[in-house]
Amino acid sequence: MKNMLLASVLGACLALPMGADAQTNGTAQPPAVGTMSRRDLEQELVNLRSIVLNGAVIARRPARCSTTEDRQFDFWVGEWDVMGTGHRALVAESTITLADEDCIVLENWRPFSSGPAHSISVYDHANHHWRQYYAGAGVAPTEYTGALDAAGVLRFDIDGASPRKRMNYQRIDANTVRQWGEQYDDSARVWTTTWDLTYRRRGVSPP
Numbered sequence: 001m002k003n004m005l006l007a008s009v010l011g012a013c014l015a016l017p018m019g020a021d022a023q024t025n026g027t028a029q030p031p032a033v034g035t036m037s038r039r040d041l042e043q044e045l046v047n048l049r050s051i052v053l054n055g056a057v058i059a060r061r062p063a064r065c066s067t068t069e070d071r072q073f074d075f076w077v078g079e080w081d082v083m084g085t086g087h088r089a090l091v092a093e094s095t096i097t098l099a100d101e102d103c104i105v106l107e108n109w110r111p112f113s114s115g116p117a118h119s120i121s122v123y124d125h126a127n128h129h130w131r132q133y134y135a136g137a138g139v140a141p142t143e144y145t146g147a148l149d150a151a152g153v154l155r156f157d158i159d160g161a162s163p164r165k166r167m168n169y170q171r172i173d174a175n176t177v178r179q180w181g182e183q184y185d186d187s188a189r190v191w192t193t194t195w196d197l198t199y200r201r202r203g204v205s206p207p
Helices: 002-014 020-024 038-053
Strands: 078-083 090-099 104-111 117-124 129-136 139-148 153-158 165-173 176-185 190-201
Touching: 090 190, 129 153, 165 190
Parallel strands: none
Antiparallel strands: 078 090, 078 190, 090 104, 104 117, 117 129, 129 139, 139 153, 153 165, 165 176, 176 190
């Protein structure tokens, strides 16, 4: 019954006269209704709805977040097993995904000894830097501002921290990412490592 209804609606829509814009923009006529799969029928209805409601013009969403800066953090995307300082013990699992037309980097952090947490990272084009917001169970929400340096390390300063603290991400290879924290020693004028994690892509054996 549903297939018959789809075919009926599609047939009625196809009978509508094509506007001048549709004829000039090269919109192709779909194949005969009887030869189309259910998925194709449903997709054609979506397309036709756009044509009818927009005066025979298919609205197309413009490309988003496609600059080089937007893609600087893509190396972190994946399913990861996370090793602790010293790289001997598995301390967490982490899932990193892209969202909202690949504009947002989402972290789903699942440690074995504490509560889960999430972060959201996005490149701020107006201010030419990365922004990250981190929050979760049993942790204070933290905001970071970061940028990619000449060595290929994405460094995030903790906003307002005293003494200065930062978190760093570096692609080691296609299946390994290092993430570590540092604190600045004002007297010695050096950064000291405070913690160190290694992300290994799940299902890939370490070298």
